Amino acid sequence: MPTVSPARPFDTPERAQFRDTVERFIETEIAPYANDWDEQGDFPWALHEKAGALGLFGFGIEESHGGLGFDDALMRFDCGVAMGYAGVGGVNASLFSRGIMTGPIQHLASEDQKRDALTAIVSGKAGGALAMTEPSGGSDLARLKTKAVRDHGDWLISGEKTFITGGMKAAWFVVGARTGGEGFGGVSLFLVPSDAPGFSRTAITNKMGWWASDTATLHFDECRVPASAQLGQEGACLLAIMDNFNYERLSLSAGCLGMARRCLDDAIGYAQQRETFGKPLIKHQAIRHKIADMSARIDALDAYLQMIAWRINRAREDGGPMPAAELAKVKVLASKTAEFCAGEAMQILGGAGYLRGCAVERIYREVKVMAIGGGSEEIMRDLAVKQMGL
Ligand SMILES: Cc1cc2nc3c(=O)[nH]c(=O)nc-3n(C[C@H](O)[C@H](O)[C@H](O)COP(=O)(O)OP(=O)(O)OC[C@H]3O[C@@H](n4cnc5c(N)ncnc54)[C@H](O)[C@@H]3O)c2cc1C
Structure with missing residues (x-):
């Protein structure tokens, strides 16, 4: 898990416990197989069911349909960061993309439809x-x-x-x-x-x-x-999926934060043990500057995202508007941060980073989709300025 311990001003014992559960799940059920699954282009369906059993697909879904019966953007954020940190975006995408379709079912479907589809999807039994x-x-x-x-x-x-x-x-x-x-x-x-x-x-x-x-x-x-x-x-399509897009942007941005942090941590780990010109790589000023730049961008993104997640919770509790402009802006900031950190980490790893099988190499290949899916960087910038009333 991360060498950098982030500040968590909005933490509660419940959120800390949830984070532990997700991190343990990733450590035991995903991390050991990440590379093999990526090379195979597939992973066992049982993982969907294990994630479902932990409630990871249940935010905002009624308990009667297998959901958690509550929502919490900060828990969604923690889950997204941990999955991004795992450095296997394909598994993350296949598991959690159901989250962009369960919302409309929860809000719009009949009880029969929910009984047929929602319960099975949220439990991980169906995709x-x-x-x-x-x-x-x-x-x-x-x-x-x-x-x-x-x-x-x-x-x-x-x-x-x-x-x-x-x-x-x-x-x-x-x-x-x-x-x-x-x-x-x-x-x-x-x-x-x-x-x-x-x-x-x-x-x-x-x-x-x-x-x-x-x-x-x-x-x-x-x-x-x-x-x-x-x-x-x-x-009534647009209204129905609007909320959904907001949560998708939060999760994708949190995933980018996790990816960026993993790149930083792996780069630090490598630079500490690799020696060049008679001293550890980490002692060379050019490398130290890269670490400082990556770390600063990650800290800024982390703070911004936690604040936005808190604002989403407030908006839900008060019935106020979602911070849509901030979500659009942060999605661009997040994909740019992940792209920057993946590039810098690859550079620090040198030739070792260019070989398949390490998280940094996978993340380097996977940052591009974060700038395209869930609203591309260009579209997010346009939306942000529109939401700012301009
Ligand atoms: C791996 C992957 C998984 C995906 N999963 C899903 C999924 O589950 N469900 C789903 O529905 N979709 C999914 N998508 C699709 C994704 O949402 C779209 O790729 C994305 O919305 C962009 O659409 P497009 O690729 O057709 O690009 P286009 O809309 O053709 O745009 C091409 C480029 O032009 C830019 N552009 C477009 N309009 C403007 C403008 N007005 N000003 C400036 N630039 C502009 C775009 O930002 C983009 O960079 C996925 C995509 C990928 C790559």
């Missing part, structure tokens, strides 16, 4: 994925092309979704499809099971990173689902 991005684009979701039309009381969905994390193994999908006119107001959400007639999927196997994660292109060929598959009101 779930959010399917929004299409081959024609992911940033401008208001222009998505997948269509759903009514047919004898059912819906027929036609179109394609791509880059869907967890998509090859998921049993359930939350799918955005156009039921009305142009723009976001014409988009509705559907809960689609993987055995729906007209649904098929193809694996994407040539990713730069996240090798342990199953990623899919989904094909909807007049895919038939009952009228009850629609989540919430027709055309």
Whole structure:
């Protein structure tokens, strides 16, 4: 675990205990296998069930559907940091991407849908994925092309979704499809099971990173689902997934913080034992400056993120607005920090860092997706300024 002990002004005994549980889970169930799973491009489904049993998928989900019955952005933050620190983004992505689809089910689905899908997904017995991005684009979701039309009381969905994390193994999908006119107001959400007639999927196997994660292109060929598959009101897609995007940005940013901290710690560990020019690498000024720069950026990101997580909790308790501008800004800061620290750590490790099998090398390959998925850096900057009222 980290050599740098961060300040935790908002800690409680419950949060400390939760953090211990997550760190122990990672230490025993993930860390020893991280490299093998990444090389194999897969990991055992049992890990989903173990994480589910610990409640890691249960934030904001009712207890009656297997959830924790409460939410806590600071616990979500701790979980994200610990998973990022594990340095195996593919496992992290496949386990936790269900979190971006359970929210809309929790808020919009009927009791029957929740009993069928939510309980299984939250327990880790079944997988779930959010399917929004299409081959024609992911940033401008208001222009998505997948269509759903009514047919004898059912819906027929036609179109394609791509880059869907967890998509090859998921049993359930939350799918955005156009039921009305142009723009976001014409988009509705559907809960689609993987055995729906007209649904098929193809694996994407040539990713730069996240090798342990199953990623899919989904094909909807007049895919038939009952009228009850629609989540919430027709055309109410944007509102339904807004909250979700905020939590996704918090978790992705926390993951970046964990990745950056792992890079720093591994770089320090290597620089302490490696000797060049007759003294440990850590004693060379150029290396010390890298450590100082990495550490300062990590501390700043850590403090900013903890403050934002605290503000999310306050907003939830008071019914106030989410700190959406800060979440957009911090997501950019987080991916930039992870990218910087991965680059500097690779440099400190020298040739050793260039070899497959070490966390820094994996993180170096995996930082790029953090700047793209969950809202790219460009889109986040635009959103931040818009949320600032400008
Ligand atoms: C490994 C991986 C996993 C993913 N998992 C999922 C998932 O589970 N579910 C899902 O729905 N999606 C998923 N995505 C898709 C992801 O959300 C999209 O890749 C992302 O939203 C960007 O969309 P795009 O790739 O189509 O790029 P585009 O929208 O085509 O944009 C291309 C580039 O142009 C930039 N750009 C676009 N518009 C502007 C503008 N107005 N001004 C300046 N720059 C702009 C973008 O930032 C980007 O850098 C995943 C992607 C990856 C790579």
